[in-house]
Amino acid sequence: MADTLNAFVHTLKFEAEGILSIDLRPTAGGDFPPFEAGAHIDLHLPGGIVRSYSLLNDCQERHRYVVAVLKDKASRGGSRAVHEQLRIAMPLTLSAPRNHFALVEDAAHTVLVAGGIGVTPLLSMAQRLKKLGRSFEVVYCARSRRSAAFVSEMAALTPHVHWHFDDEKGASPDVQALLAARPGAGADVTHYYACGPAVMLDAFERSCAALGYTHAHIERFSAVEVAAASDALQTYAVTLKRSDQTLTVLPGQSLLATLQAAGIDCSTSCEEGICGSCETRVLEGLPDHRDSVLSPAEQASHKVMMVCVSGCKSDHLVLDL
Numbered sequence: 587m588a589d590t591l592n593a594f595v596h597t598l599k600f601e602a603e604g605i606l607s608i609d610l611r612p613t614a615g616g617d618f619p620p621f622e623a624g625a626h627i628d629l630h631l632p633g634g635i636v637r638s639y640s641l642l643n644d645c646q647e648r649h650r651y652v653v654a655v656l657k658d659k660a661s662r663g664g665s666r667a668v669h670e671q672l673r674i675a676m677p678l679t680l681s682a683p684r685n686h687f688a689l690v691e692d693a694a695h696t697v698l699v700a701g702g703i704g705v706t707p708l709l710s711m712a713q714r715l716k717k718l719g720r721s722f723e724v725v726y727c728a729r730s731r732r733s734a735a736f737v738s739e740m741a742a743l744t745p746h747v748h749w750h751f752d753d754e755k756g757a758s759p760d761v762q763a764l765l766a767a768r769p770g771a772g773a774d775v776t777h778y779y780a781c782g783p784a785v786m787l788d789a790f791e792r793s794c795a796a797l798g799y800t801h802a803h804i805e806r807f808s809a810v811e812v813a814a815a816s817d818a819l820q821t822y823a824v825t826l827k828r829s830d831q832t833l834t835v836l837p838g839q840s841l842l843a844t845l846q847a848a849g850i851d852c853s854t855s856c857e858e859g860i861c862g863s864c865e866t867r868v869l870e871g872l873p874d875h876r877d878s879v880l881s882p883a884e885q886a887s888h889k890v891m892m893v894c895v896s897g898c899k900s901d902h903l904v905l906d907l
């Protein structure tokens with residue numbers, strides 16, 4: 587298993603309705619590898635389930651990683667395992683941190699838009715911006731105050747938090763109106779970050795495009811269904827450079843299934859194209875990107891691909907595996 591860390595559950599804490607935070611410490615003491623604000627780790631949970639969660643603590647802390655998990659009624663097993671099976675002192679394997687939601691630390695102004703449990707990476711970003719003395723503000727939306735975690739922690743970091751609780755306002759947020767009211771230091775120098783439910787992130791992306799906010803960054807925690815491109819191939823060859831073998835992906839078979847059937851050790855977590863665990867270097871060929879991790883520019887460069895969901899448009903792909 588590549589790049590894993592041994593940890594134990596140091597603290598479990600009720601943070602808000604349905605939300606637990608998990609403070610993880612290295613089993614052998616000492617420090618964890620460093621991380622950047624916006625990064626996430628995979629937890630290897632009981633039952634063989636692997637799930638990614640954003641780190642919410644100060645990125646200068648090395649003695650611990652802290653994540654928070656909402657108990658999801660539609661859980662595929664991950665949030666239920668966290669809420670029902672984790673116990674204090676339980677050992678847990680983690681992945682090293684990865685970051686596909688990096689903070690531009692020298693932006694003239696930053697606007698952080700949180701939806702519910704999506705506050706977690708933004709809390710780490712807010713701590714970082716505060717420490718750096720940068721100008722920033724926060725829009726925090728949740729169904730109710732009772733269901734909103736880290737309200738006092740966020741309020742302690744900046745007086746510039748616009749709160750939107752659906753039950754108090756009588757409606758869900760008008761994302762475009764909230765963003766239009768926050769031009770920051772100007773559309774070309776202000777960076778906007780959002781993490782939350784898919785419907786909110788879709789509205790955020792549409793609104794930033796409509797308002798001309800070019801520096802818009804999102805982190806999704808639910809998958810977006812991306813159809814195969816019309817020119818994606820059903821059958822193609824995959825050469826694995828490091829293991830020196832060539833496989834054939836057949837119609838109805840995914841690239842990941844083909845790799846796993848051949849015994850290739852691919853690191854995976856979500857298997858839905860949102861966590862980045864399976865990111866693989868592309869040495870030759872034209873992937874059909876169907877993930878929600880890579881930016882349009884990263885996808886267009888074809889240097890890496892998420893093998894769990896993506897396909898291929900050329901009859902031969904060469905991967906660094």
Ligand code: FES
Nearest residue numbers: 855857862864894
């Ligand atoms: S396993 Fe999560 S993006 Fe592929």
